[in-house]
Amino acid sequence: MAYHSFLLEPISCHAWNKDRTQIALCPNNHEVHIYRKDGAKWSKVHELKEHNGQVTGIDWAPESNRLVTCGTDRNAYVWTLKGSVWKPTLVILRINRAARCVKWSPKENKFAVGSGSRLISICYFEQENDWWVCKHIKKPIRSTVLSLDWHPNNVLLAAGSCDFKCRIFSAYIKEVEERPSPTPWGSKMPFGELMFESSSSCGWVHSICFSASGSRVAWVSHDSTLCLADAGKKMAVASLCTETLPLLAVTFITENSLVAAGHDCCPMLFTYEESQGSLSFGGKLDVPKQSSQRGLTARERFQNLDKKASSDTANASLDTLHKNSISQISVLTGGKDKCSQFCTTGMDGGMSIWDVKVRNPRGPLRLG
């Protein structure tokens, strides 16, 4: 694994370009900075300044190479590279609260924005008027939409919200695409149709992810649970109450394995056992440094006893690579079905790249 400290402040969000040579991130302000890999170093190559509020979401379309950003200023911008300059195009989202997350659809002809206005804006380009328009998905969302993920069919969209629910909607736009064929989530998909809704967990749904095939969706919520709905099992939901602090980000790395991370500052592996319909914890993926144990002097012992009511020698600093909560995970290579590398960014301003190794074809995954 490799760790790079970009900032002394949180990285609000990040996105990678197609060949993973450039990363766009928001350095906890109104801007987006793009860094390019230069051997072992990272050099800042662009600063995108257009938003009037913190940038809360960035997505980089791999084929068309366009960026989409959204922010607390209630706006979204689509950025196109013209020569060596990124040019923004404003997209009117028609929301009256902050935008919180944005994702390009797989075919890159639409993008979805979740916001505090308790709705999702589905945006597409209208050729005749040469501008981006949007349609709203409102019912039955009751609170801020924190996370979004598209199904590979370019129509279904999973949304995690502060009303404790994970939902799958149809975001079918007849102006830009053909009628979708039936999926395990349902056959009729008019725009805004609710295909699936989870029963209440008790926490804000921070992150949501479709598996590569689209027949499973997993989400993490603030009550320290991880859940997975399997369309192949009539949308049965498996849930796991974890022993950890709440997880903030989750992704599939194979059809049966997930990596999630959050306030415990390290990625963790989870596996889904399809036959039993159950989720289990597969271990933390960070390698703690061996801290040298040295004895305490009598004076230090008394000081510890006085300050901390304990005389043990455990140090108070974190052993994990990230020194603060991890807020986002992205798959770098291999896709969500055969991920061999993923990336984490967090509130410590650092970015880490993790390698996934398969010990043997049928054995458990482990990390380096």
Next chain:
Amino acid sequence: DLPRTGEALRAFHTAIRSSPGSSRSQAVKEQAQGTMLKVLTSFKSSEIEQAVNSLDRNGVDLLMKYIYKGFEKPSENSSAILLQWHEKALAVGGLGSIIRVLTARKTV
């Protein structure tokens, strides 16, 4: 009241099993809290760990909810024994079990 280990453990499991769940009646909930507190305080310190280990994940989460409820309404010496229960429950349930006490929509 509960002199032998076996009886304390049985009373403990009974209290866990018969927890009111989704009852909205404050009276029912308070009675269950009182019963649970009596059972928890009747344990000897050395028996707590075994009792906690005999629970499944949902049981540990439920126990943690009752422990915090007990902290809310302390009585003579109750907090001391509850802290011991807390230490053992935390070792099994992790911080996640405490998080779920804080986020639970239905309290015990």
